Structures are given as structure tokens and as C-alpha cells.
Amino acid sequence: MVKLIAMYKTPSDIGEFEKHYFDVHMPLIEKMPGLLKTEVSKISGMPGQESKYHMMAEMYFENMDKLNESMASPEGRAAGKDLMGFAKDYVIMMFGDVKE
Amino acid sequence: MVKLIAMYKTPSDIGEFEKHYFDVHMPLIEKMPGLLKTEVSKISGMPGQESKYHMMAEMYFENMDKLNESMASPEGRAAGKDLMGFAKDYVIMMFGDVKE
Numbered sequence: 001m002v003k004l005i006a007m008y009k010t011p012s013d014i015g016e017f018e019k020h021y022f023d024v025h026m027p028l029i030e031k032m033p034g035l036l037k038t039e040v041s042k043i044s045g046m047p048g049q050e051s052k053y054h055m056m057a058e059m060y061f062e063n064m065d066k067l068n069e070s071m072a073s074p075e076g077r078a079a080g081k082d083l084m085g086f087a088k089d090y091v092i093m094m095f096g097d098v099k100e
Numbered sequence: 101m102v103k104l105i106a107m108y109k110t111p112s113d114i115g116e117f118e119k120h121y122f123d124v125h126m127p128l129i130e131k132m133p134g135l136l137k138t139e140v141s142k143i144s145g146m147p148g149q150e151s152k153y154h155m156m157a158e159m160y161f162e163n164m165d166k167l168n169e170s171m172a173s174p175e176g177r178a179a180g181k182d183l184m185g186f187a188k189d190y191v192i193m194m195f196g197d198v199k200e
Contacts, residue, residue, distance in 0.1 A: 003141065005143070005156070040198075041103065041105075041196030041197060043194050043197075044194065044195045044197070045194060046193045056105070093149065094143050094146065094151045094153065095146065096143055096144075096156060097141055
């Protein structure tokens, strides 16, 4: 299994960011073909070590081919376009190859 | 559910790092009380966007109380001590409050 990981740095307006994320972006993500599950987590730092990240979203797919196909699909491109519109300055995207 | 997230930046010696992680550190993690599951992922960047992270480990607990208790336990302290010994310069630790 693989996952597409989005790490969001703390946005300037957390309320607006979260409203867009959960009301607009998440429904677009959920339309992506081949998506097995999504896990969204609010991030906080350890005691004495502040976190620069506010949120992490992990989107799971069967393998990299399915993930790439999904990102290239109309639904994937719609989600990507929306992401760049509201979170371009906050988001870091990565792939994760899940070992266990 | 909550998780303890360890993001590892790319180490100077990947082979040595992974050997220690999987042969020594993981068995210590697995002894931590209250641990529900662990997910370890190899990280790679997006096309045209290299990742500074090499690996991510997510350790799941029922709630923050259980996580804090586990980190303060002898097994948690042993895992923390080992972590500081082999990955202090590479690791960023965070808490995640899993939303869905």
C-alpha cells in the first residue's frame, strides 16, 4: 500500500483554512478513483518543541500506479487545482511506501 | 485515536540508519504499553519536488493520556533514549489527533 501525504504548515487564518479543507477540499479528495481510505490528523508539537505543521492528510492507494492514475484523473486534477488555490504556500506533498 | 509521529530526515548513511531502526529501535517501540499499531513508511518526493524526509513512523494510541503514559513508562523511556542515540539530528517528533 502507498499513500499520498500532505503536510500543512500552520496557516495564517486557521478557521478559514479548515473550513475550506473540510467543506470543499475533502469532498474533492473523496471523489478520487482508487482511494482506499483517508486519514486526517491535527498536528501539535511535543513539549518544548513547537510544530511548524498544523495538519496532515494521508490518502491511501493500492500501489503507485493506482496513485499516479488517480492524480492524473479529472477528479485528481480537480483536487490538485483546488489545493493550489487555497494551500499552495502551506502544503508539502510526499509519497509514502507503507512498510507495515 | 491519537498518534506519535516521527519524521526522519534523510540520514547520511541510509543503510546503517535503517538497520538500527528495524533491528533495534522497532523492537523497543513494540514493547511500549498501550500501542495499538505502528505504520512505517518510506518517503519520497513528488516529481520536481525532492523530499527532505526519508521515513515516517506513526505510533497509534487510544488517546493522549495513554500516549503520555506510554512515553513515560520504562519501555517508552528506553525507546526515547535509543532514538536520541541514533537519530537525534534527523528526527522531528509530533503528536497527531486523528480526525477520520
